[in-house]
Amino acid sequence: MLRLLLQEFRSRRNAIIGWGIGLCFFPVVYVGLYPSLADQMASFQEIMDLAIYQALGISMASFEGYMASTVTNLVPLILCIYGVINGTGTLAGEEDSGRLELIVALPIPRWQIVTVKAMALGVALLLILAIAAAGAALTLVAIGNQVETTVTPLGLFFNLLAAWPLAMAVGMISLWLGTFSPSRRTAAMLATVVVLASYLGSNLAGMITSLEGIQKIFLFHYYEASAEALKGGQQTGNLLVLLAVALVAFGGAVLFFQIRDLTIGAWPWQRGKIPGPEAGG
Amino acid sequence: MADYAIETHGLSVYYGRHRGILDVNLRVEKGEVFGFLGPNGAGKTTTQRVLMDIIRPTAGEARMFGRDCQKESVAARDRVGYLPGELSLYDSMKVREFFEMYFSLQRSNNDPGHWRTLSERLQLDTSRRIGQLSRGNKQKVGVVAAFMNKPDLLILDEPTTGLDPLVQQTVMELVREANGAGATVFFSSHILPEVQAVCDRVGIIREGQLVATERVEDLTTQHFKRIRFGFATVPPDNAFTQDGVTVLARDGQGLTLEIHKDLDQVMERAAALGITDIETIPVSLEEIFLAYYGKGNGGRDA
Numbered sequence A: 001m002l003r004l005l006l007q008e009f010r011s012r013r014n015a016i017i018g019w020g021i022g023l024c025f026f027p028v029v030y031v032g033l034y035p036s037l038a039d040q041m042a043s044f045q046e047i048m049d050l051a052i053y054q055a056l057g058i059s060m061a062s063f064e065g066y067m068a069s070t071v072t073n074l075v076p077l078i079l080c081i082y083g084v085i086n087g088t089g090t091l092a093g094e095e096d097s098g099r100l101e102l103i104v105a106l107p108i109p110r111w112q113i114v115t116v117k118a119m120a121l122g123v124a125l126l127l128i129l130a131i132a133a134a135g136a137a138l139t140l141v142a143i144g145n146q147v148e149t150t151v152t153p154l155g156l157f158f159n160l161l162a163a164w165p166l167a168m169a170v171g172m173i174s175l176w177l178g179t180f181s182p183s184r185r186t187a188a189m190l191a192t193v194v195v196l197a198s199y200l201g202s203n204l205a206g207m208i209t210s211l212e213g214i215q216k217i218f219l220f221h222y223y224e225a226s227a228e229a230l231k232g233g234q235q236t237g238n239l240l241v242l243l244a245v246a247l248v249a250f251g252g253a254v255l256f257f258q259i260r261d262l263t264i265g266a267w268p269w270q271r272g273k274i275p276g277p278e279a280g281g
Numbered sequence B: 001m002a003d004y005a006i007e008t009h010g011l012s013v014y015y016g017r018h019r020g021i022l023d024v025n026l027r028v029e030k031g032e033v034f035g036f037l038g039p040n041g042a043g044k045t046t047t048q049r050v051l052m053d054i055i056r057p058t059a060g061e062a063r064m065f066g067r068d069c070q071k072e073s074v075a076a077r078d079r080v081g082y083l084p085g086e087l088s089l090y091d092s093m094k095v096r097e098f099f100e101m102y103f104s105l106q107r108s109n110n111d112p113g114h115w116r117t118l119s120e121r122l123q124l125d126t127s128r129r130i131g132q133l134s135r136g137n138k139q140k141v142g143v144v145a146a147f148m149n150k151p152d153l154l155i156l157d158e159p160t161t162g163l164d165p166l167v168q169q170t171v172m173e174l175v176r177e178a179n180g181a182g183a184t185v186f187f188s189s190h191i192l193p194e195v196q197a198v199c200d201r202v203g204i205i206r207e208g209q210l211v212a213t214e215r216v217e218d219l220t221t222q223h224f225k226r227i228r229f230g231f232a233t234v235p236p237d238n239a240f241t242q243d244g245v246t247v248l249a250r251d252g253q254g255l256t257l258e259i260h261k262d263l264d265q266v267m268e269r270a271a272a273l274g275i276t277d278i279e280t281i282p283v284s285l286e287e288i289f290l291a292y293y294g295k296g297n298g299g300r301d302a
Helices: A004-047 A051-057 A063-069 A071-098 A099-102 A108-146 A154-162 A164-180 A184-207 A208-218 A227-231 A236-259 B045-050 B071-078 B095-104 B114-121 B133-146 B163-181 B192-198 B216-223 B263-273 B285-292
Strands: B003-017 B017-028 B033-037 B059-064 B079-085 B153-157 B184-188 B201-206 B211-217 B226-233 B245-249 B255-257 B275-281
Touching: A004 A071, A004 A108, A051 B045, A063 A071, A063 B114, A071 A108, A071 A154, A071 A164, A071 B192, A099 A108, A099 A236, A108 A154, A108 A164, A108 A236, A108 B114, A154 A227, A164 A184, A164 A236, A164 B192, A184 A208, A184 B285, A208 B114, A227 B033, B003 B114, B003 B184, B017 B045, B017 B184, B017 B201, B033 B045, B033 B163, B045 B059, B045 B153, B059 B255, B071 B079, B095 B114, B095 B133, B114 B133, B114 B163, B114 B184, B133 B163, B153 B163, B163 B184, B163 B192, B184 B211, B192 B285, B201 B216, B216 B285, B226 B263, B255 B263, B263 B275
Parallel strands: B017 B211, B033 B184, B033 B201, B079 B153, B153 B184
Antiparallel strands: B003 B017, B003 B059, B201 B211, B226 B255, B226 B275, B245 B255
């Protein structure tokens, strides 16, 4: 199984480097630009008080607010997009392309195949995030003397790294949807809806009192992109909830992959039935 | 000990309400080469995928070496080499890397260097990336992957697809050698002369149902006969009008007949007309196959 795991890592190598550098570029630019934008931020605050910006979790009054509105708000969202792409591409994509047939035909239990691929996906998400977080932290080191903040580079690094359980939950949900849906396209569409609904729903529910009750159903609720979280760190309990969601979704992926008729492209309830006499034989 | 390498009982697969295969009862004996024939969509690939537990049957059961292909799927697939009909590989990998990975994932590892020998025989460059290979060379990769572990059972779905005639011949040699070493081979093909050349028995599947399972020589000698008679005089036009007999050609005093039944009556009638010459014309498997899928009549019943 080690060779399969290595192959899974190898197949993601370019994506890890590409997404890592791409995602790194984003916080590096935002953190690096802050000293030159700091004076203008205060004048934006009136606009930022508008509901639409609050819904998106944007507030620029301080370095922490600026970081929360840009870097810690959007880096997890972008990483979740990779989670959707790779999570649905891992089993569903390989099934669509036909590559899975040779692997599944080997004397390996299906649960092991799912486990190896889930591990590779998890490591890929962690490495991409680590590259981006390191980029953000190093940029903060570089501009540290120009910024008034209590956020340390290491604090920023770990705060971004704490988005891994969120990305993992999305990745595993995508993996599970890939074992459940008729095609990768359908799985990707459903997973994208989950991510966007969760992102916007979490922000809206945090803003509208009547929606507070449903806030906990949104995954993004459990990763706090706020100035307070940047200063105080993420809540361990929330991260454990996300890991539990990832674990349950992984279990779902194992279960549905175990019973899946590969190469057919059907929902689980569309399993074949021998037609009765009324169906014309 | 299981008596058969492959055994299916009432095997049916439906895709939703669409028929894949229906009530397939098949027995492939250990050590034989079994050809599985049928046109596209007849159910050949579906049957092979059920054996490999890629899809699950709607009804019935399948066993390989006595092990249930679904309930004991991992054990059943052990010692089985499989070549899918729609081969898709990891394009970013080098051929050598793919073989090393694929070999390491087998449970019973025989002869780690066998894939090198096979690659040399098929003239496959293992240092190249799979994505750079032609369709034929990718097919060679699939062939090597199926044979690399010297399996006890080879399940090959159209193994010579996309290969040039010389390589096709090499693949058929590999089939014969594997069989000579004791392996059972279950393969589907559209190239009937190669099936006839290597198979002990064939199964013909039509619209999801197994309509015939016979030894190749029985199929080609007993199914119907083609006989050319030479007569002392020109035979009358209505000399052979009985059911099951078709006049294929007339050449003066000669007559070529295709006889599906009542051979003794045909011989009696011919003798009465005065036979001067008689010649049995060999019937190829291809012609038998075409008879099963006869033009416009939906095929013959088995």
